[in-house]
Amino acid sequence: MLNPNLKKQLEVISTKLRMEIMNEVHAAKCGHPGGSLSIADLMTYLYFEAMDVDPSDPKKPDRDRFVLSKGHTCPALYAALAYRGFFPTQELIQLRKLGALLQGHPDMKSIPGVDMSTGSLGQGISTAVGMALAGKMDGALWDVYTVCGDGEIQEGQVWEAAMLAGHHNLEHLCVIVDNNGLQIDGAIEEVNSPYPIDKKFEAFGFYVQVIDGHNFEEIAEAINNFKANKGCPSAIIMKTVKGKGVSFMENQASWHGVAPNTEQYEAGMAELKAHLAELEN
Numbered sequence: 001m002l003n004p005n006l007k008k009q010l011e012v013i014s015t016k017l018r019m020e021i022m023n024e025v026h027a028a029k030c031g032h033p034g035g036s037l038s039i040a041d042l043m044t045y046l047y048f049e050a051m052d053v054d055p056s057d058p059k060k061p062d063r064d065r066f067v068l069s070k071g072h073t074c075p076a077l078y079a080a081l082a083y084r085g086f087f088p089t090q091e092l093i094q095l096r097k098l099g100a101l102l103q104g105h106p107d108m109k110s111i112p113g114v115d116m117s118t119g120s121l122g123q124g125i126s127t128a129v130g131m132a133l134a135g136k137m138d139g140a141l142w143d144v145y146t147v148c149g150d151g152e153i154q155e156g157q158v159w160e161a162a163m164l165a166g167h168h169n170l171e172h173l174c175v176i177v178d179n180n181g182l183q184i185d186g187a188i189e190e191v192n193s194p195y196p197i198d199k200k201f202e203a204f205g206f207y208v209q210v211i212d213g214h215n216f217e218e219i220a221e222a223i224n225n226f227k228a229n230k231g232c233p234s235a236i237i238m239k240t241v242k243g244k245g246v247s248f249m250e251n252q253a254s255w256h257g258v259a260p261n262t263e264q265y266e267a268g269m270a271e272l273k274a275h276l277a278e279l280e281n
Contacts, residue, residue, distance in 0.1 A: 056085075
């Protein structure tokens with residue numbers, strides 16, 4: 001069980017991250033709000049509780065690694081990194097602007113805290129497997145987390161990477177699938193069904209957990225189970241809601257890659273601010 005005070009702190013942070021996601025994509029007038037909002041709770045738990053990272057030394061050799069395989073949802077990653085202290089929060093509203101720090105996809109060469117440049121779907125998990133394999137060869141104890149989209153796992157490269165991870169028993173690798181059920185063209189089960197996702201990862205030798213990706217108790221338990229698991233890689237299938245936290249965006253594939261206009265932005269922010277006020281009272 002999570003400490004009630006910690007749980008409340010995490011809920012406050014995740015709400016603030018959702019507000020920053022809205023700020024980012026509205027200011028940029030482009031971006032991917034739906035899938036960014038669906039992983040905000042996970043990003044909160046990873047960066048504020050689970051992962052061993054140091055904003056004052058982003059490249060420290062023994063840090064945990066994170067790879068956002070579905071790189072288009074970088075507004076969530078950027079918000080977490082900024083709130084964790086890797087760079088000023090003022091950078092967030094410069095998203096996608098010419099000459100700004102934050103690009104439309106993560107860039108490991110210029111953005112503090114980004115461990116891998118991603119965007120081409122399927123390649124992120126592959127590099128995460130490579131990191132975990134390198135760590136095993138070096139006898140390192142740090143963990144590698146990677147987040148894939150449920151539409152992304154329609155890519156064959158994902159399963160090649162999973163095969164290699166299972167073959168080498170990469171126990172320090174945690175693959176997290178954001179199973180919000182939607183991709184740019186609609187429902188994943190209608191476009192090209194990857195179900196059953198859990199059984200597929202099990203077939204490649206993974207220890208698999210299926211959780212509610214908006215429940216901090218379940219997220220915490222799953223991450224703790226991953227850390228305790230030995231002898232094989234882990235996969236966490238998170239059941240989430242695309243657009244979570246903004247009512248008119250929730251469960252709508254149309255919000256995959258469209259920025260809100262000013263009226264929509266203000267309405268969404270009003271909802272999030274009201275929720276934050278409830279949490280802080």
